[in-house]
Amino acid sequence: MKKRIVSCLLAAAMVAGSIVGCGSQPAQAPSDSQAPAAESKEEAPAAEAKEEASAETPSSDEPITLRMAWWGSQDRHDKTIAAIELYESLNPNVNIEYEYYSFDDYFTKLKTLVASDEVWDVFQLGGNFPMYLDKIYPLDEFISSGVVDVSKISEANLKTTRETDGTQLGLTNGINTYGIAYDPAMFEEAGAALPTDDWTWEDYQKAADLITEKLGIFGSSTFLTSDFIAGCSTYIAQQGDLGQNSFFNLDLTGMGFDDPQMLAPFIQMRADMIKKGSYPDAGASAEVTNIENDFLVTGEAAMTWVAVNQFPTIYNVCAEQGRELALAHLPKVTASGNSGTLIQSSQMLCVSQDSEHKEAAAAFISWFENDIDCNNILQAERGIPANEDVRAALAASATPAQQIMYDYVDSVSKMPTPKEYNVLSPDGQDQVQDNYLNYIQQVVNGEITASEAAEKTYADAEAIFK
Amino acid sequence: MGETNKKAQSLSRIFNSDIVVGHVFAAPFIFGFVCFSFIPICMSLYYSFTDYSLGSKIAVFVGLKNFFMLFKDEVFIKSINKTLQYVFIAVPIKLSFALLVAFVLTRKSKMVTLYRSLYYVPSLVGGSVAVALVWKQLFARKGLFNSVLVNMGFEKINWFGSEALAIYPLILMAVWQFGSSMIIFAAGLKEIPTTYYEAAEIDGANGFQRFFKITLPCLSPIILYNLIMQTISAFMTFTQAFVITGGGPNNATMLYALNVYNQAFKYNNMGYACAMSWVMLIVMSLITLVIFRTSKFWVFSESEG
Numbered sequence: 048m049k050k051r052i053v054s055c056l057l058a059a060a061m062v063a064g065s066i067v068g069c070g071s072q073p074a075q076a077p078s079d080s081q082a083p084a085a086e087s088k089e090e091a092p093a094a095e096a097k098e099e100a101s102a103e104t105p106s107s108d109e110p111i112t113l114r115m116a117w118w119g120s121q122d123r124h125d126k127t128i129a130a131i132e133l134y135e136s137l138n139p140n141v142n143i144e145y146e147y148y149s150f151d152d153y154f155t156k157l158k159t160l161v162a163s164d165e166v167w168d169v170f171q172l173g174g175n176f177p178m179y180l181d182k183i184y185p186l187d188e189f190i191s192s193g194v195v196d197v198s199k200i201s202e203a204n205l206k207t208t209r210e211t212d213g214t215q216l217g218l219t220n221g222i223n224t225y226g227i228a229y230d231p232a233m234f235e236e237a238g239a240a241l242p243t244d245d246w247t248w249e250d251y252q253k254a255a256d257l258i259t260e261k262l263g264i265f266g267s268s269t270f271l272t273s274d275f276i277a278g279c280s281t282y283i284a285q286q287g288d289l290g291q292n293s294f295f296n297l298d299l300t301g302m303g304f305d306d307p308q309m310l311a312p313f314i315q316m317r318a319d320m321i322k323k324g325s326y327p328d329a330g331a332s333a334e335v336t337n338i339e340n341d342f343l344v345t346g347e348a349a350m351t352w353v354a355v356n357q358f359p360t361i362y363n364v365c366a367e368q369g370r371e372l373a374l375a376h377l378p379k380v381t382a383s384g385n386s387g388t389l390i391q392s393s394q395m396l397c398v399s400q401d402s403e404h405k406e407a408a409a410a411f412i413s414w415f416e417n418d419i420d421c422n423n424i425l426q427a428e429r430g431i432p433a434n435e436d437v438r439a440a441l442a443a444s445a446t447p448a449q450q451i452m453y454d455y456v457d458s459v460s461k462m463p464t465p466k467e468y469n470v471l472s473p474d475g476q477d478q479v480q481d482n483y484l485n486y487i488q489q490v491v492n493g494e495i496t497a498s499e500a501a502e503k504t505y506a507d508a509e510a511i512f513k
Numbered sequence: 514m515g516e517t518n519k520k521a522q523s524l525s526r527i528f529n530s531d532i533v534v535g536h537v538f539a540a541p542f543i544f545g546f547v548c549f550s551f552i553p554i555c556m557s558l559y560y561s562f563t564d565y566s567l568g569s570k571i572a573v574f575v576g577l578k579n580f581f582m583l584f585k586d587e588v589f590i591k592s593i594n595k596t597l598q599y600v601f602i603a604v605p606i607k608l609s610f611a612l613l614v615a616f617v618l619t620r621k622s623k624m625v626t627l628y629r630s631l632y633y634v635p636s637l638v639g640g641s642v643a644v645a646l647v648w649k650q651l652f653a654r655k656g657l658f659n660s661v662l663v664n665m666g667f668e669k670i671n672w673f674g675s676e677a678l679a680i681y682p683l684i685l686m687a688v689w690q691f692g693s694s695m696i697i698f699a700a701g702l703k704e705i706p707t708t709y710y711e712a713a714e715i716d717g718a719n720g721f722q723r724f725f726k727i728t729l730p731c732l733s734p735i736i737l738y739n740l741i742m743q744t745i746s747a748f749m750t751f752t753q754a755f756v757i758t759g760g761g762p763n764n765a766t767m768l769y770a771l772n773v774y775n776q777a778f779k780y781n782n783m784g785y786a787c788a789m790s791w792v793m794l795i796v797m798s799l800i801t802l803v804i805f806r807t808s809k810f811w812v813f814s815e816s817e818g
Contacts (some may be wrong), residue, residue: 155778158567178781181570329762330674334653478780482588488763492676 063343066383076312109140115169116146117394120339123349123428124362130424134414141407149337165436166399168408173394176216177299178474184398187407197414204433208391213300216418221356221430222405223274223393227251228343228358228374229350230365237261237349242375244458248282251378252316252325258349259325266325268341269332274487275350275480277377278313279504283382284387290465294508299473301512307505308498315497318490328489339364343372350375355452356393356430362448374455387463389472393430431456475511482507537732538675561787567777572784576606579788589789591764593796598681600747600766603687608739611691616728629699636692645686645756652757659797673758676765683753683766694739701735702728730813737808741801748797769793 117127119449124147131143146167148156153171157179160166166182189195193219197205209217227242234241238261239254255266271276281296283304293303321328327335327342335341338357342348344364353361355374362372377388396415398408415421422437427449432438444451486500495503527533536543561579565572569746584587614632618625638644651657652672659669673679709727718726729736754760760767760775773793777786 158778158781162567181666328671328674330679330758331654331673333757333759333761334649448690471802474781481775481779485763488676488761492763 111404112142114144114167116167117171118148118150128426130421164401165487166401169401171394172490173473182400183216184400184405187215194463195409196417199434199436208395217395219433221393222357222431223354224357224390227350228353228372231373233349244376245382246378248378254327265342265348268343270352270353272480273352275483281387282313289385297469307501310501311497314500317487323493358452359448368415374451388459390460407459557787561791563784565784566781567783581786592769593768596769603684604743604747607688609692611694612698615695619702633692636690642756645752648686649757676762679765686753701732705731725816733812737812
């Protein structure tokens with residue numbers, strides 16, 4: 048077994064190595080001595096190209112191969128590939144080799160590439176980026192040289208992908224937040240009260256139980272691993288004064304709250320719901336592998352947890368079945384309390400330290416985030432674009448699902464938020480997350496109490512920092 | 514002229530010598546073994562004493578810390594229990610099933626070769642992700658098995674939602690891949706001299722007596738071989754648990770290999786995972802040793818006989 052893992056690793060590294068080898072050789076072949084010359088040639092058009100936004104890549108005719116990878120759903124894969132093909136047609140000298148994965152596979156692959164110093168030129172990172180800081184080549188020099196255009200991206204949006212020391216790590220793919228997608232028709236059929244802007248977790252549980260009782264389906268679909276974000280991060284932030292509590296502290300060096308028992312009511316609620324059948328147990332949860340086969344989409348649940356950029360995808364699938372989904376705010380601890388919901392960067396594109404064509408990679412990122420044609424293809428599937436012109440262009444032709452998403456993000460952004468907050472996850476959170484889900488199962492089995500589960504989760508999380 | 518001739522001769526002598534030829538032919542294996550087995554094994558031994566993680570460039574030596582941590586790790590203990598449960602149930606059932614089918618297929622009939630190939634098919638495709646996915650669907654809440662149960666008037670069974678049951682579909686999948694052991698058993702059965710059976714028949718032994726007094730003892734060396742091979746491969750089972758249940762519910766199917774994978778790649782504790790692999794190696798060696806040591810009590814060898 049150890050044999051298998053390590054050799055898989057080696058094999059992966061070798062394959063990656065040989066792919067890169069093949070890919071970059073033609074570009075490198077003209078000899079090393081030419082490389083600096085080529086680079087300076089690239090600089091000159093860069094300045095001129097500044098005028099025409101960044102539609103044209105500042106590069107010479109020398110063929111360049113960029114490797115790029117992302118995670119996501121099929122919808123995202125199709126759109127991103129179409130955008131890449133557009134870029135290649137505009138820049139015939141740039142050839143983009145792309146790879147796409149599901150979320151888990153992406154990070155498994157990324158970790159092997161990190162170990163072998165072969166990270167893709169352009170790669171996607173989410174809130175877990177602190178783990179990969181060493182591999183990110185900051186964009187600052189390209190912003191000052193004009194290769195990367197940030198003139199239409201607001202300071203607040205730039206800040207979402209900035210290190211605390213002010214280094215611009217990447218450009219955000221979109222602004223995002225969490226919500227609950229639900230099927231109003233199912234609520235009405237069961238006679239459950241529809242979610243409001245100020246509904247509480249109690250209301251949520253009541254509605255879910257009622258739907259299960261009346262319709263025989265799950266009241267709420269699984270939140271999957273996001274139950275940790277909903278249950279631990281959001282639930283904690285909802286308690287006390289605005290900004291008083293958060294799960295981890297601002298600089299990710301320790302816990303952001305003191306009393307583990309603050310988690311207990313949420314864990315108790317989950318266990319009760321699983322017992323009643325209004326929330327999927329571990330077996331059923333394992334059947335949901337991505338948002339497109341979520342129980343809400345298959346008609347086996349009345350609501351589910353979404354990052355709002357996922358909403359248009361499931362809205363469209365359900366529309367084909369003749370159902371119309373809506374988007375609700377997250378339930379709160381008390382109706383008048385904090386929402387705990389924050390606007391954040393869904394993911395960002397970064398240039399890798401291992402890249403041989405950092406400037407070309409940065410130029411691509413700039414085009415990807417700023418070009419209107421490109422974003423017309425991408426259709427805000429990764430989140431609401433950070434560039435105001437792009438946003439305006441997309442809003443003008445928004446589909447009903449996108450309109451719901453825009454309105455929702457708008458209303459979340461008007462809610463009071465703490466002055467400083469942190470949406471990043473520390474290295475090691477995955478394990479806390481998995482254990483947390485197992486503790487809930489143990490509470491369901493009656494092996495431990497919710498209060499013990501809360502203590503254990505707190506201890507696991509604290510252990511990250513030891 | 515003579516000198517070059519001599520050179521050519523000595524060269525051809527070198528190339529024709531058994532040692533050189535042997536090594537040239539073995540080179541692909543040697544290369545593969547050294548690069549993909551030996552070096553990684555050595556590295557993993559080193560990493561098991563460090564806090565190495567895949568992303569990091571430096572591995573800090575932490576001594577035996579990883580090994581001490583293991584015994585405080587609830588998931589680790591549970592994964593050992595579950596893996597032992599899996600091995601002790603799956604291997605005996607699989608071997609008895611393989612022996613049964615092999616025994617039935619020793620009859621002299623034209624279709625035997627066809628049936629043997631058919632029964633071997635699951636072993637060919639068995640380890641694949643595709644079959645694991647099919648298995649997942651079969652035992653899903655609305656899967657085939659549950660629809661059959663419901664149609665027959667029984668209650669649905671929540672296979673993967675129940676901690677007590679979740680491991681059995683995985684065991685069943687392992688048992689289903691009995692083909693390779695079956696082929697080995699079939700070969701062994703053919704080796705048993707028919708004269709033994711004829712003599713027993715004349716003495717009036719019935720079918721059961723013939724099976725337990727002749728077939729089993731004569732086959733015991735083969736059983737030993739199969740037992741060891743299957744035990745080792747059962748300990749290393751990964752695909753089923755990874756694809757079908759992901760280790761859940763509440764780690765009820767957290768097989769050891771999956772736990773190692775999670776620690777190495779998901780939780781990013783490569784050093785810890787390496788330590789786990791070495792503990793696994795020790796456990797597996799001990800169990801294999803026990804099987805070998807006890808074998809002299811039940812393995813029958815004709816030469817001693």
